[in-house]
Amino acid sequence: KAGVTQTPRYLIKTRGQQVTLSCSPISGHRSVSWYQQTPGQGLQFLFEYFSETQRNKGNFPGRFSGRQFSNSRSEMNVSTLELGDSALYLCASSLDGTVVEKLFFGSGTQLSVL
Amino acid sequence: DQQVKQNSPSLSVQEGRISILNCDYTNSMFDYFLWYKKYPAEGPTFLISISSIKDKNEDGRFTVFLNKSAKHLSLHIVPSQPGDSAVYFCAAQAMTRGSARQLTFGSGTQLTVLP
Numbered sequence: 001k002a003g004v005t006q007t008p009r010y011l012i013k014t015r016g017q018q019v020t021l022s023c024s025p026i027s028g029h030r031s032v033s034w035y036q037q038t039p040g041q042g043l044q045f046l047f048e049y050f051s052e053t054q055r056n057k058g059n060f061p062g063r064f065s066g067r068q069f070s071n072s073r074s075e076m077n078v079s080t081l082e083l084g085d086s087a088l089y090l091c092a093s094s095l096d097g098t099v100v101e102k103l104f105f106g107s108g109t110q111l112s113v114l
Numbered sequence: 115d116q117q118v119k120q121n122s123p124s125l126s127v128q129e130g131r132i133s134i135l136n137c138d139y140t141n142s143m144f145d146y147f148l149w150y151k152k153y154p155a156e157g158p159t160f161l162i163s164i165s166s167i168k169d170k171n172e173d174g175r176f177t178v179f180l181n182k183s184a185k186h187l188s189l190h191i192v193p194s195q196p197g198d199s200a201v202y203f204c205a206a207q208a209m210t211r212g213s214a215r216q217l218t219f220g221s222g223t224q225l226t227v228l229p
Binding site for chain 2: 092
């Protein structure tokens with residue numbers, strides 16, 4: 001069974017630009033979550049999607065948005081990039097996210113904002 | 115406001131000895147706890163978990179202890195091996211609106227096992 005796939009692996013952008021990251025969950029998984037990892041901050045929850053609906057949202061500004069498609073693939077968008085947005089963005093999938101279960105993570109997209 | 119705290123950013127242990135990684139939490143609504151291991155350039159992978167109704171869970175060389183009254187959990191690795199060198203994240207789950215569950219992570223502890 002293929003794992004969680006995130007593309008692209010690396011991105012370099014400049015301040016003010018926007019970026020779109022993609023995540024393909026494990027086949028059959030309907031819940032997709034996004035996390036931001038920065039040095040010393042651990043993983044910060046961005047949002048979670050289930051059946052094309054955002055079900056949970058973390059404490060990030062509105063510049064961070066996402067969506068989920070009917071095939072459960074998800075995209076995350078960051079507009080008006082700031083230097084502080086440089087981070088590893090991780091996507092994780094699970095069956096439905098309603099019971100205690102582990103998440104399966106992708107390898108992440110490393111975003112550098114110059 | 116960090117609800118899950120890993121106060122030791124790094125830990126070095128000799129191969130064959132015990133590694134003890136600690137985690138504290140503040141939210142009493144957390145009812146499930148997990149440890150993830152992360153190697154560089156890879157996503158975190160699940161290691162071991164424990165429900166709040168238990169105080170110990172073992173899986174091979176890995177044991178997680180939960181002290182609910184102290185809101186503290188720890189991960190013991192015995193014996194430690196060089197391949198265990200990685201960043202370890204503690205995470206906690208609670209029910210949220212709409213029955214969805216959300217993971218709250220600590221900031222991680224870099225474990226280095228010296229040969």
